[in-house]
Amino acid sequence: MAKLEVLKYPEKSLKEPSEPVKEVTEEHRQLFQDMIETMYLSHGLGLAAPQVGLNITLFVMDVARPNPLDEENPISNPLCLINPKIIEKSDETIIYEEGCLSCPDLLVDVKRSKAVVVEALNEKGELITHNFTELEAVCAQHEMDHLQGTLLTDQISRLKRELYRKKRMRLKKEEEESFDSNLL
Ligand SMILES: [Zn+2]
Known part of the structure; x- marks a missing residue:
């Protein structure tokens, strides 16, 4: 497994819609392993492929906040969803203060459906129907936004x-400059 670089706003490709996966292959399964590890190491509840620079419609999530890399709490139940589609959603809504690994230091109250039924292929290429409620529903809808190029911004x-874009640009420049000054 390998930790992947998570792209940050205002990286342009985060705003582009993703392409569906035609066939689930071994490469996708390897990618899932890397994305799951990256998600846990970054303390995220979900991670979508565009966030690691791949504009394809898949994401991973695990809202139980476990950490299999933590020896004391190794329980995990990560889900891999490929070509996800919302086939049903509740009229009842939920407002949750969302953060995003691609938008550091930004928390936004977002109103979403409180329950959704999502149809998607799993890592084996099997069609699975998921019933998500509460935080799972919020997370799935947030990740599916990524696949359409929609961000918290x-x-x-x-x-x-x-203002947020300017702040991110300034921080990015500072990071690059501090990196340069270490080159002796
Ligand atoms: Zn996100």
Whole structure:
């Protein structure tokens, strides 16, 4: 397994819609392993392929906040969803303060369906129907937004977005500069 680099806003490819997976292969299964490890190491509840630079429609999630890398709490139940589709959603909604590994230091209240039924292929290529409620439903809808190129930054006002973009650009530049100064 390997930890992957998680792309951050305003990386352009995060805003692009992803392509469906035609056939589930060994490469996808390897990618899932790497994405799951990256998700746990980053303390995320979910991770979508565009966040690791691949614009294909798949994501992983595990809202139980376990950490199999933690010897005291190794229980985990990661789900791998390929070409996910919401086939039913509740009228009842839920507002949850969401964060995103691709949007550091940004928390946004987002209103979503409280329950969703999602149809997707699993890592073996089998069609599975998932009934998600509460935090699982929030997480699945957040990850599926990524597959369409929608980010938390699309949920805030244009002014806030512009301020956040400038802040991210400044931090990115600072990171690059501090990296350069270490090159002796
Ligand atoms: Zn996210």
